Amino acid sequence: MAGRILIGISGWRYGPWRGVFYPEKLPQHSELKYASRMLPTIEINGSFYSLQSPAYYAEWHDDTPEGFVFAVKGPKYITHLRRLNQVETPLANFFANGMFELKDKLGPILWQFPPQLSFQADRFEAFFAQLPHDTEAAAAIAARHDHRVAGRTSLVPDRKRPLRHAVEIRHPSFVDPAFVALLRRHRIALVVADTAGKWPLLEDLTAGFVYLRLHGDQELYASGYSDAALERWAARIRTWSEGGQVADARLASSRPAPRRAKRDIYCYFDNDVKVHAPYDAATLMRKLGLATPLAGKGQPVWPPGWQAPRIRTGSEGFGMRTKARP
Template sequence: MAKARIGISGWRYAPWRGVFYPDDLAQKHELAYASRQLASIEINGSFYSLQRPSSYARWRDDTPRGFVFAVKAPRYITHIRRLRNAEEGLANFFASGVLCLRDKLGPILWQLPPSLRYREDVLEDFLRQLPADTEQAAALARRHGDLPKDRMAWDTDRRRRLRHAMEVRHESFRDPAFIAQLRRHGVALVVADTAGRWPLLEDVTAGFMYLRLHGDEELYASGYGPAALRAWARRLQAWMKGSQPRDARLAAPETSPPARKSRDVYVYFDNDQKVHAPFDAMALAERMNR
């Protein structure tokens, strides 16, 4: 049966204290609190720098059974290396403790910069390097660069499938060749609502869907009202049934998505500036559970 995991991007925001978080809640307990209100959270500190194995282990232990993290991959790979010559960056990322999340490791998010154009050859070389499971990730991690011993951990308790999702921000990705490429590699195209700033594409390319809702009318700032949440709930229900919305916004309208009876969906609200994200996430989750 398909699952809908609806949550937020990040959890440590000063304006949330006293609004989403109780006034008397210590900062060190914010993740424990948020993870009991929501089913999933994106770790976004990993985008800016490699995190420590001890941090991943602590986050795993601070959250309840059944909780799942998405992990945002390093901008060093996506924005600085721009997907080229990425092997050492990939090895360092998977050596940094990501696998310490164990059964709480959900999708890995690859967010591309707005200036990065679609190049089939560059993307193909990158996608071929992505590990399909935790054992492949551990093998890749062993080829890490010069990392301190206390910053490395890649032991796995068992083999688990890894899910990868890619968020694009350049119009050149509105290309059937790109959609076909993601489907060949089983990588999900991120459905990104960015208040019209970057492409909103809804092609189904993998066995799961990944959505990032950055703001309905104003990027990172505006909330989602009841009508907008109803509309997104309908789209989620279609994807969860293995189908797609009739009015799906597609880069490859002439092709059909891979056949599935059902699909898990992961949804992350990133409209954090005015403390809309956690409340919108809880409202959408409640609507999906009706």
Template sequence: MGHIRIGISGWRYVPWRGDFYPEHLAQKNELKFASRAVNSIEINGSFYSLKSPTLYSRWAADTPDGFVFSIKGPRFITHVRRLNEVETPVANFFASGIFQLKAKLGPFLWQFPPSFKFDPEKFEHFLSLLPQTMKQARACAKQCDERMKKPGYLDMPTTGRVRHAVEIRHVSFVTDKFVALLRKYKVALVVADTAGKWPYVEDVTSDFIYLRLHGEKALYESGYTPAALKRWGDRIESWSNGSQPKDAHLITDKPAPKRKSRDVYCYFDNDIKVRAPYDARTLLERFGLAQGLEVAPGVLQGVTF
């Protein structure tokens, strides 16, 4: 099996305080707590604004060994510029200090708005800008604006892969050409459960799988039933073993390259009703991944703040 990472999208939510988070836990310690309840977290603050090397370094220090972050790409690129003239904004993002996460750096998520339609030429140009290696990431970051050149902005490993995943929300992407482009650039197609609101597809386009579970029946709100979580667990097991669920919802009939295993990243985004961390824990327990974590939901154990 590949590595399985199961966690939450973001960690700073007011309704979680006094529920998932203990009653008097200081806000500054919420990441410390959450990162000991799940084995991965999707950083979504990077979607709204560029962060700093100092902040990424602090987040790395606040989390335990073996923990992994995924990072959401800026909406300025996907929602504001809508992929028009994004060379410098992409460089600014990769120069913002993200590599201060070091070994805790996981994939990058690029989410597109429901109004964004598939344009093959524009989309391929964007994919061509995304670095696939640390060497390419460094070269990309060097093209940033002067204001981004802060201490540590080029601190990154000299070798290693950089992974990307794309989440789409417009039916125009449901075409063989889109899948072919993702496979060409080795970018994962996000399996997004959106309570039926946007396209649900499961084509395998990279050597890893990226899931975002936004709610079973109500977007960002409803939790998942035991039966639903079992279904997701079965699918994760299949993907991690390098295969595909027999009832997969596919765009293309062209099979993905065979692999013995694939890493899986799964994030719950049903945060409004405080379901995300508990649903994540249930799946972690399914795979025996909760045993080594230091914190159970709502219970602080042996963590010094």
């Protein structure tokens, strides 16, 4: 028995992808429709940079096929500016701002911490204790929103649904068994983040699911993954999905996670600068024997003639991101 495995990309609106991943002359408003027919899950990045609106979330829901899943990135206002301090109202605004419009397509919530934020047990205990684990609890928090989202709220979920949270760390102080124990106590996943060696890569299993972010094998946000690298990630994903832990896991804690019958997997490629992300995602899916959303429904998995761009180095490539990295 294995958990559900979803492989996708981080964001979908990138100028360099147009005419490469996206066909020439595809309208920008159709890019999500297009990407969601190729891959089964995408991270929403806009929610990290600013509050959105219920109309956007509803549109994203309607633009994607049945069974599609969105991960939602928590606001940097909470993680980077407030640094998790006095965030009751910002959390309420975030949950009030339209997330419930995703309905059955709402997946895990990602909280990415800045490289300068170190592990302080009391601070993180207080933050984790505030995170809701179902949509009813999130709605109770959302009801306490303030004027910043006035006129653009969605406060009532369609039904009670579970909520999952994952955290991505970027400071070496988190390589601490106390942090792993804290995550397990709150049922929060520690993101397995491959950052080309820039920040810690940990594989401690701390929740009933695993969340991966693959930012680049050799160059952060830019380099593609070799066939051998994707084979290694596929093997790890298979083991985790079957409830086990890989023998060579990179761990902060010597205490093993409880054995489970299965774990769901959410994996997102974030090496988008040179347009590798969607192709690496597709290749990893093939290695895992997974089909894209429209496979078997009379449409091709990938349009004929598509090829992944060759791996480039230095200043070559297809351009830069539309948003700066945090």
